[in-house]
Amino acid sequence: MKQHIFLSSPHMSEEGYEQEYIKEAFDTNWIAPLGKNVTEFENEMAAKLGAGKAVALSAGTAAIHMALKAIGVSQGDVVFCQSLTFSATANPIVYEKATPVFIDSDAESWNMSPEALGAAFEKYEKSGKKPKAVIVVHLYGICAKIKEIMEICKKHQVPLIEDAAESLGTTYHGKYTGTFGDYGIISFNGNKIITSSGGGMLLVNTEDAEEKAKKVLYWATQAREPARWYQHTEIGYNYRMSNIVAGIGRGQLKVLDKRVDKKRYIYSYYQKHLGNLAGLHFMPMMEGTKSNCWLTSVQLDDGCKVKPLDIMLALVKDDVESRPIWKPMHLQPVFAECDFISLEAELHVVDEETGADNSISGQIFEHGVCMPSDSKMTDEDLERVCDVVRELWEQM
Numbered sequence: 001m002k003q004h005i006f007l008s009s010p011h012m013s014e015e016g017y018e019q020e021y022i023k024e025a026f027d028t029n030w031i032a033p034l035g036k037n038v039t040e041f042e043n044e045m046a047a048k049l050g051a052g053k054a055v056a057l058s059a060g061t062a063a064i065h066m067a068l069k070a071i072g073v074s075q076g077d078v079v080f081c082q083s084l085t086f087s088a089t090a091n092p093i094v095y096e097k098a099t100p101v102f103i104d105s106d107a108e109s110w111n112m113s114p115e116a117l118g119a120a121f122e123k124y125e126k127s128g129k130k131p132k133a134v135i136v137v138h139l140y141g142i143c144a145k146i147k148e149i150m151e152i153c154k155k156h157q158v159p160l161i162e163d164a165a166e167s168l169g170t171t172y173h174g175k176y177t178g179t180f181g182d183y184g185i186i187s188f189n190g191n192k193i194i195t196s197s198g199g200g201m202l203l204v205n206t207e208d209a210e211e212k213a214k215k216v217l218y219w220a221t222q223a224r225e226p227a228r229w230y231q232h233t234e235i236g237y238n239y240r241m242s243n244i245v246a247g248i249g250r251g252q253l254k255v256l257d258k259r260v261d262k263k264r265y266i267y268s269y270y271q272k273h274l275g276n277l278a279g280l281h282f283m284p285m286m287e288g289t290k291s292n293c294w295l296t297s298v299q300l301d302d303g304c305k306v307k308p309l310d311i312m313l314a315l316v317k318d319d320v321e322s323r324p325i326w327k328p329m330h331l332q333p334v335f336a337e338c339d340f341i342s343l344e345a346e347l348h349v350v351d352e353e354t355g356a357d358n359s360i361s362g363q364i365f366e367h368g369v370c371m372p373s374d375s376k377m378t379d380e381d382l383e384r385v386c387d388v389v390r391e392l393w394e395q396m
């Protein structure tokens with residue numbers, strides 16, 4: 001019988017590191033709230049990545065929320081945010097009653113277009129509405145054009161948040177994503193490259209990292225003042241990571257490099273075995289970057305007879321998971337009122353069913369598929385997937 005193949009599922013260490021850390025927490029009764037695993041997980045992650053300070057939180061989404069608060073984003077502010085992403089990148093902007101302005105991608109990096117970002121600054125500064133923050137994403141582990149984007153943010157003196165939820169382990173000229181922006185966030189959700197069963201981390205890279213991290217810690221633990229009684233001067237959140245969850249995270253961090261190697265192997269396997277199919281292209285890997293290849297994603301040319309849905313349906317029939325590319329935020333009904341900055345002169349819907357438009361992000365969504373990229377996949381599994389896909393081309 002054929003085994004189910006996952007898109008990307010939790011993969012605990014073969015050595016059982018996670019259970020050792022959990023056992024230690026049990027043995028010392030540090031089940032909750034905080035404890036050694038949480039602070040050590042933060043220290044180990046900050047050291048591994050070369051980040052200023054790290055704060056372990058209940059989710060990557062909470063980390064984005066805290067980054068926005070640390071920057072001081074509040075009601076009426078504008079935040080420039082990459083459109084091609086998961087909704088968790090943008091939702092916290094609305095939690096703070098600020099307004100997202102979505103920025104298109106470029107075809108070379110799939111991530112935020114520096115040119116479109118520049119155009120957004122021009123448009124908004126002209127009307128006296130300087131954004132309070134910029135959020136860039138490293139989608140699927142692909143490194144964004146981080147150098148160009150940092151330069152633009154510096155020039156306009158606007159803080160940058162890097163959503164590295166999907167790119168833990170990705171480097172740009174040897175430096176880890178999440179450590180370039182003033183703030184970086186990572187996620188340990190179940191499908192990410194390493195998982196703590198659920199959780200996230202905020203990386204603080206500012207000059208006053210110590211102070212900012214302390215403030216985030218305060219908000220994330222119900223904004224309790226140092227008094228003998230429960231005293232509050234601000235609204236707080238229950239966003240802290242538990243000691244058990246952190247124990248899983250510490251164990252997983254030990255195998256991060258191994259997981260990156262495997263994900264990159266999956267990418268290269270697909271490239272080797274599907275790279276010659278007419279009209280099929282792989283997600284970009286720009287010079288000087290080393291992607292963690294969280295999900296290997298492909299694009300199908302307009303003229304290609306095989307459509308993304310054909311691949312997804314053929315794989316489902318074989319009990320194999322795959323996914324569409326994230327549907328851009330500017331095409332989501334919930335953000336319909338938000339502005340969208342694209343270099344395309346005139347935007348129009350090209351697919352009535354999906355709502356995809358002719359923007360770069362809309363086109364990547366329209367033409368893309370995320371291939372199964374589970375780090376537990378064997379060569380036989382990969383071969384099985386490639387056979388299913390190749391068959392579609394043979395039937396053409």
Ligand SMILES: *Cc1c(COP(=O)(O)O)cnc(C)c1O
Binds near residue numbers: 059186
């Ligand atoms: C997973 C993800 C998040 C949110 O992380 P959670 O830990 O699930 O809250 C944010 N942004 C992107 C791009 C993600 O893929």
